[in-house]
Amino acid sequence: MPSLSDQPLIHHLQQFEFKTLTEVPDSHAWPVVNDHPHGDDAVPVIDLACPDAARLIGQACEEWGAFQITGHGVPVDLLDRLEAQTRRLFSLPTGQKLKAARSPGGVTGYGIANISAFFSKLFWSEGFTIVGSPHDEARKLWPDDSAEFCGAIEEYTSWMKPLGCRLMLLMLASLGLSEGEIDWTVPSSETTHEAAAPVIQLNSYPACPDPDRAMGLAEHTDSSLFTVLYQGSVRGLQLLHGNHPTRRARWVTVPPLPGALVVNVGDLSHILSNGRFQSVTHRAIVNRTQTRISVAYFYGPPAHFKISPIEKLIGPQQGPAYRAVTWPEYLTLKRRLYNQALASIRLPTEGEEESRTNTSETITAAYTRRHGEAKV
């Protein structure tokens, strides 16, 4: 496993100008990318204006951990500008992009996804992370000309904040909960809800000469409560669906629909709902002819807020399945443990606790039989 430092990632970005490559170098050549059967079942598409939206969202969160939304109100021309500015950013010369390189252990700026550190092969992608205001990072790329980029990001954020609150309330409503039951969702002024600083991740997946041997972004779940993803018109997002004991999970492609946004359930909603909502495993694959871009908006709670399973959702025999964490604590766990982060905060169920006690009683009894009284 490579070191967790970001330094090798920066070297990789310096070394490889994706668009000049005519074959996939060994550093980026993955053994098998299409390693699961593919399904033809389709992720639900939900019109937010539909009176049944909350129920449909709840169902999608339980069965898929994801859905697409229409009727969200975000203007199409804003999505076009967001895409154009994202493409403009990634088309800059590598040397210019590296002026905004994410520092080792840092969060904002240009680089590759943190989870890259857990793989021996590199991803066929570049990313740019913005937390809160885009101005400081954008000025490093365009010292005199960042206004259009910042304008598109800020306008998009101003749509995402209320959309995020609306989706959160619909998800809570689908669980039979009202907004007062989670206090950060209660409006702190007339129009806005308190939330964490917005986190936006711009992704670019350049066209690839041998797409079956390259990986855009390896499988992962997001740490957020949920992520709203704009994926333009180029296919590439895949979800792992149907984690059923009797049937192998399948990769399902989420088809780009004009004007639609994808919503992925993240680990914090999985925790909050005591496992009723599933955080969805997803990845991005690449293609031979088109550079794909995507924009992820990570919706999370305020930094100080402890997320734990909602009491009303914990069955009488059940107990909470996860311990409480703040979003920053969970992000640190994710960085360190990748796809073991959720398991690392899982609490044993009563049955497991009992069998653990029984096992330790059995061990103690066996010890006593062999060695006399245990010295614990």
Ligand SMILES: C=C1C[C@]23C[C@@]1(O)CC[C@H]2[C@@]12CCC[C@@](C)(C(=O)O1)[C@H]2[C@@H]3C(=O)O
């Ligand atoms: C808030 C965040 C979520 C994220 C880590 C980050 O600080 C910004 C980048 C996000 C991202 C995007 C690609 C996949 C992911 C697992 C990663 O390595 O970086 C997510 C992180 C996450 O959800 O934990």
Ligand SMILES: O=C(O)CCC(=O)C(=O)O
């Ligand atoms: O590009 C995509 O479709 C997925 C991006 C993603 O999963 C992420 O940024 O977390």
Ligand SMILES: [Fe+2]
């Ligand atoms: Fe993701």
